Amino acid sequence: MWGLLDAFRRRWVPALAVALPAAVLAAALIWELLPPNYESSAYLQVHQYEQVLMKATDKGTAEFETYRDSQISFMKSRPVLLEALRKEGVRTCRTLRDVDHPVQWLRKYLEIKTDRSPEILEISLQGRYPEDLALIVNAVKDAYLDRVVYNEKQDRIESLQKLKETYRRLDQKLREHQDRIDSLARELGTGSPENAAVSQQQYQMALRDLRRELQEINTQIRDELTAREYLRERGLPVDSLTAVPGTGTNGSLTSGPRQRLAEVRRQIRAFETQLRRPDHPDLEALREEERTLVAALTGLEQSGSSSSVPLSPLAWLERRRDRLEQEIEELTEELERLGNNMVLLNRERSDIVLLEKQRDEMRMEIERKEIELNAPDRVREIDAANVPEQEDQKKRIQLSTLAFLGVFSLIVSGFTLFEWFSYRITAAADVTRQTGLRLIGSIPSPDRGGLLGLGIFASPVDPKEWQQAVVESMDVVRTCLLRHIDPSRPASILITSASANEGKTTVSCQLAASMARIGRRTVMVDCDFRRPSAHELLNGQRGPGLSEFLRGQADLHTICQTTQTENLTFIPAGQVDQRTLQALSRDGGRSLISRLKAEFDFVIIDTSPVLFVAEPSMLAQNADIVLLSTRKDYSRIPYVVRTRDALLSLHVPLLGAIMVGCDSDLQRQTYGYRQQIDPAAAVTAVPN
Numbered sequence: 001m002w003g004l005l006d007a008f009r010r011r012w013v014p015a016l017a018v019a020l021p022a023a024v025l026a027a028a029l030i031w032e033l034l035p036p037n038y039e040s041s042a043y044l045q046v047h048q049y050e051q052v053l054m055k056a057t058d059k060g061t062a063e064f065e066t067y068r069d070s071q072i073s074f075m076k077s078r079p080v081l082l083e084a085l086r087k088e089g090v091r092t093c094r095t096l097r098d099v100d101h102p103v104q105w106l107r108k109y110l111e112i113k114t115d116r117s118p119e120i121l122e123i124s125l126q127g128r129y130p131e132d133l134a135l136i137v138n139a140v141k142d143a144y145l146d147r148v149v150y151n152e153k154q155d156r157i158e159s160l161q162k163l164k165e166t167y168r169r170l171d172q173k174l175r176e177h178q179d180r181i182d183s184l185a186r187e188l189g190t191g192s193p194e195n196a197a198v199s200q201q202q203y204q205m206a207l208r209d210l211r212r213e214l215q216e217i218n219t220q221i222r223d224e225l226t227a228r229e230y231l232r233e234r235g236l237p238v239d240s241l242t243a244v245p246g247t248g249t250n251g252s253l254t255s256g257p258r259q260r261l262a263e264v265r266r267q268i269r270a271f272e273t274q275l276r277r278p279d280h281p282d283l284e285a286l287r288e289e290e291r292t293l294v295a296a297l298t299g300l301e302q303s304g305s306s307s308s309v310p311l312s313p314l315a316w317l318e319r320r321r322d323r324l325e326q327e328i329e330e331l332t333e334e335l336e337r338l339g340n341n342m343v344l345l346n347r348e349r350s351d352i353v354l355l356e357k358q359r360d361e362m363r364m365e366i367e368r369k370e371i372e373l374n375a376p377d378r379v380r381e382i383d384a385a386n387v388p389e390q391e392d393q394k395k396r397i398q399l400s401t402l403a404f405l406g407v408f409s410l411i412v413s414g415f416t417l418f419e420w421f422s423y424r425i426t427a428a429a430d431v432t433r434q435t436g437l438r439l440i441g442s443i444p445s446p447d448r449g450g451l452l453g454l455g456i457f458a459s460p461v462d463p464k465e466w467q468q469a470v471v472e473s474m475d476v477v478r479t480c481l482l483r484h485i486d487p488s489r490p491a492s493i494l495i496t497s498a499s500a501n502e503g504k505t506t507v508s509c510q511l512a513a514s515m516a517r518i519g520r521r522t523v524m525v526d527c528d529f530r531r532p533s534a535h536e537l538l539n540g541q542r543g544p545g546l547s548e549f550l551r552g553q554a555d556l557h558t559i560c561q562t563t564q565t566e567n568l569t570f571i572p573a574g575q576v577d578q579r580t581l582q583a584l585s586r587d588g589g590r591s592l593i594s595r596l597k598a599e600f601d602f603v604i605i606d607t608s609p610v611l612f613v614a615e616p617s618m619l620a621q622n623a624d625i626v627l628l629s630t631r632k633d634y635s636r637i638p639y640v641v642r643t644r645d646a647l648l649s650l651h652v653p654l655l656g657a658i659m660v661g662c663d664s665d666l667q668r669q670t671y672g673y674r675q676q677i678d679p680a681a682a683v684t685a686v687p688n
Contacts, residue, residue, distance in 0.1 A: 007419035007422075010633045011416065011419045015415035024404065027404035029403075031400045037395050038129075040124065040137050045120060046121060075110075075148075076106070081102075081140065083143035084139040085139075087139040090136060095136065106140070110136075111124045123140060123141055134386055157373065166362065167359065167363065167366060171359060173355060174355045177348055177352045178352065184345045200335065207331045207335060217321045422636055425635045425637060427662070434640075440477055441480060442473060443474070443510065445660075471513075471514070485625070491597070492623045493511065493603070493604050493624065493625045495511070495604065495606055495607070496607045496608070496629070497631075498611055498640045499611060502634060502635050503631045505606050508534065508604050508605070512524040515568075520602055522567060522604060523568075523570070523596055524538065527607045529576035530613060534570070538563050540563065541561060544559050545571060545574025546571055551577075588618035593619075607620075611646075617646065623653070625653055626655065627657065628644065629658055632661040640657075
């Protein structure tokens with residue numbers, strides 16, 4: 001991260017100079033090339049709770065968010081969108097005319113928003129044609145209301161109709177049960193189970209009486225048969241028993257008929273007194289029985305003619321027995337039928353109670369649903385989509401901003417990454433740690449750094465103060481060099497660099513001025529034949545110079561120039577040509593350096609970059625000390641390493657490196673910079 005920030009610091013000026021215009025141009029192009037965009041919206045309200053007119057008892061209110069999300073899904077469902085496309089003019093409008101799959105297109109671009117409120121659904125669509133947008137949005141809205149909202153109400157109506165039909169069938173079934181109960185009541189003679197039970201008890205008592213009477217008749221018949229057997233054994237006539245009606249062998253034959261006759265006559269009087277209907281069936285039956293009893297007691301049976309037929313007591317008893325058995329059978333059947341009808345009656349009454357309860361509950365449900373049909377819909381329309389009159393600039397602003405930021409970030413990132421992968425020297429520690437060279441000294445930068453080293457909010461630098469700092473820095477370098485030089489012998493010091501613009505000329509001129517300030521005769525030789533610039537720093541002439549001397553066109557004293565600094569002589573590069581380079585390559589400048597050392601104490605040689613031309617390598621082999629100039633935020637570590645290896649391969653005395661611009665904050669080294677020193681003894685330093 002710090003490496004990227006440092007890389008941006010080194011290239012922020014060109015990066016911003018390129019990125020800002022390019023980003024503005026990209027944003028302007030996007031703004032102009034994007035077609036006008038409009039947006040049309042329709043609004044629906046989804047109530048948080050289901051709208052009811054009375055308290056619901058069958059179910060609770062659906063959870064709101066689930067219901068709302070379901071409605072949003074319905075709006076973008078295929079049936080709703082197909083219904084919307086069938087509406088007049090929708091499929092043929094300019095927006096959808098050339099769309100191959102309009103349903104998928106609507107699903108993608110139709111937006112259902114809930115930004116304004118959780119209960120407000122905004123159906124919106126963006127496009128170029130405002131009339132089409134309003135048409136499509138309203139078609140989708142109407143299709144949703146027709147197929148979903150209004151269908152829900154129609155479903156409730158159909159459900160109510162089905163419920164009413166079920167109620168009618170249940171009511172009809174209830175009526176059928178009631179009819180069966182009425183029929184059973186008529187058969188039982190009453191509709192009450194209690195009364196039917198009383199009737200059943202009466203039937204049971206009558207049946208018991210008949211069975212008792214039948215038992216008595218059977219006893220009398222056995223007695224009569226016994227008497228007849230007795231008479232037959234003695235040879236007496238059996239029919240003689242009928243001579244005296246009402247008498248028998250033991251006087252018991254007629255006791256039964258007499259009692260029965262008295263009972264029948266009492267019942268006849270009761271019928272005649274209460275009913276007063278001479279043709280009543282029961283009354284006719286009693287009268288018939290009366291005649292039979294009279295015939296049995298008198299020994300005569302009335303027939304259809306005037307003559308009487310003799311009737312023995314045995315015959316009467318047998319007839320009476322048959323009659324009782326028939327009555328008992330009929331009464332038993334009637335009692336059984338009565339019991340079955342009572343069981344059916346109780347079952348029908350139980351069923352009808354359950355059916356009546358179901359019918360009452362169903363009737364209440366029908367009444368509730370009929371009331372709720374008038375309740376308002378949970379989803380209602382607030383506002384239909386209108387044709388938008390103003391263009392929606394939001395999308396253009398977003399895309400233009402995105403283009404601006406994208407291009408700006410891309411260019412700045414490109415500059416930063418390119419600079420980061422350049423592996424430049426960013427601090428004094430990089431010289432020793434990355435290149436393996438000894439750091440001899442440094443020259444401070446003329447700026448104060450500012451915010452993040454970008455020069456922002458930086459305070460102005462006093463040129464005199466900075467000049468004094470450079471002088472002090474070079475004096476430190478001079479002190480270090482004197483420790484490696486024999487003071488009794490003259491020495492030559494060669495200053496070179498890996499590439500151009502790394503401050504080697506500045507270092508050479510400042511070092512030469514520093515040597516001259518201690519009283520040593522010093523000569524500054526500009527051997528940078530390709531791009532000479534030392535004469536500008538020392539206020540000298542460009543020629544004649546070293547090139548003319550090597551070609552034999554001038555002698556040494558003619559090319560030497562005096563400077564404003566005492567004890568400092570300057571030899572310019574002159575006008576270089578091929579002959580100059582050939583003359584220098586004969587001995588690598590050995591004779592030139594030897595002659596200069598014979599006349600001066602120190603020979604400071606400024607050469608071209610090592611990696612570009614051959615002259616520095618030739619001169620370095622004949623110099624006493626070689627120094628490599630590096631520049632903060634400019635010198636590339638791979639190039640410096642290649643230069644170091646190239647010089648070491650020639651076995652030259654490479655002492656170390658000097659760093660130009662190593663301190664961006666001058667205030668940290670202001671100690672001693674404000675001392676009053678003679679400005680004539682210093683050389684104006686201009687970065688090269």
